[in-house]
Amino acid sequence: MATLALKPTPEDISTAVNILRQGGIVAVPTETVYGLAADASNADAVARLYAVKGRPAFNPLIAHVNGPEMAAQEGDLSGKAGFCAGFYWPGPLTIVVPVAPGGAACELARAGLDTIGLRHPSHSVTHDIITRLGRPIVAPSANRSGRISPVTPQDVYEELGDDLDAIVDGGRCPLGLESTVVSFTGQEPALLRPGGVERAVIERFLGTPLATAETGSRPESPGQLSRHYAPNARLRLDAKTADGGEVLVGFGHLSGDYSLSPRGDLKEAAANLYPLLRYLDRHHDQIAIGPIPRHGLGEAINDRLQRAAARDEPC
Ligand code: TXA
Ligand code: MG
Numbered sequence: 001m002a003t004l005a006l007k008p009t010p011e012d013i014s015t016a017v018n019i020l021r022q023g024g025i026v027a028v029p030t031e032t033v034y035g036l037a038a039d040a041s042n043a044d045a046v047a048r049l050y051a052v053k054g055r056p057a058f059n060p061l062i063a064h065v066n067g068p069e070m071a072a073q074e075g076d077l078s079g080k081a082g083f084c085a086g087f088y089w090p091g092p093l094t095i096v097v098p099v100a101p102g103g104a105a106c107e108l109a110r111a112g113l114d115t116i117g118l119r120h121p122s123h124s125v126t127h128d129i130i131t132r133l134g135r136p137i138v139a140p141s142a143n144r145s146g147r148i149s150p151v152t153p154q155d156v157y158e159e160l161g162d163d164l165d166a167i168v169d170g171g172r173c174p175l176g177l178e179s180t181v182v183s184f185t186g187q188e189p190a191l192l193r194p195g196g197v198e199r200a201v202i203e204r205f206l207g208t209p210l211a212t213a214e215t216g217s218r219p220e221s222p223g224q225l226s227r228h229y230a231p232n233a234r235l236r237l238d239a240k241t242a243d244g245g246e247v248l249v250g251f252g253h254l255s256g257d258y259s260l261s262p263r264g265d266l267k268e269a270a271a272n273l274y275p276l277l278r279y280l281d282r283h284h285d286q287i288a289i290g291p292i293p294r295h296g297l298g299e300a301i302n303d304r305l306q307r308a309a310a311r312d313e314p315c
Helices: 010-021 043-053 068-074 079-088 124-133 153-160 199-206 266-283 298-309
Strands: 004-006 026-028 035-039 062-064 093-098 115-119 166-168 180-183 190-193 234-236 247-251 254-256 286-289
Touching: 004 010, 010 026, 010 035, 010 124, 010 166, 026 124, 026 153, 035 043, 035 124, 068 079, 068 115, 079 093, 079 199, 153 166, 153 266, 180 199, 234 298, 247 266, 266 286, 266 298
Parallel strands: 004 166, 026 166, 062 115, 093 180, 234 286, 247 286
Antiparallel strands: 026 035, 093 115, 180 190, 247 254
């Protein structure tokens, strides 16, 4: 069946909710990137979602909620985790906590772990969808596993074609980079994935440094697999000039053939990163990218670029 193109109208949102209720898969907008949503309580729908994405079964999904109350039914939001939820939600922070007994999210959504990733997205369309469904949705980024995340409905269709049931058009995602993932399951809070909320801001809020999670072939947060967010083109980082055959992407003073942000603004660079990589991947085999500062949002941008440039196979 052809993928249904839905608008953010009340009627179309009802259609999206009905599709989810019947076990379907719907791409939904968030402030970070488009998510591929399924009813978190429906194991068959979640299994189909893993298959559509080609996602390894050991990589858990984030349960998206409509607020701290729904979140508290799914996970233990006591202590610092709840403190962060109260301050950063709705917004681009995913909080990993011990799973609560009797939560709606099925075991497969958590890849069998006894922890759960929870996020309250700020996009009003997806907030409405979750509220009308009455339970959490799982929503990994709506790309094939290992590929560039989509920030427009057109990107989603380019990634997944007719393998999903519907795409809800909520416009272009303003942030353009995934949420920050912080785990509260160890002794100290740990940063599992840098993202839309800067590390330093969370550290100031909590008053402690965030531990950095181990990476490797089966890391705690499998979004941290080495090759991820990747174009087909070969990517070279920290380039000052283009070598033969390369297109050069600049930042700030380094102008290049394209620029992530001519005025050297990391927020602008984050929003441009995936669309520019997606565009250049269509037209070029070799992309060189100039140095991007590592502070603030630069940590997440550099994290994505390093994984996009890694040549090992995604698993
Ligand atoms: O911004 C976002 O977070 C987007 C939008 C759609 O909300 N979603 C997203 O989902 O990026 P996904 O599945 O592409 O990335 C989720 C990350 C993965 O790295 C996963 O391993 C980690 O969160 N994660 C989820 N649950 C976890 C858990 N229980 N323990 C450790 N890591 C977890
Ligand atoms: Mg992803």
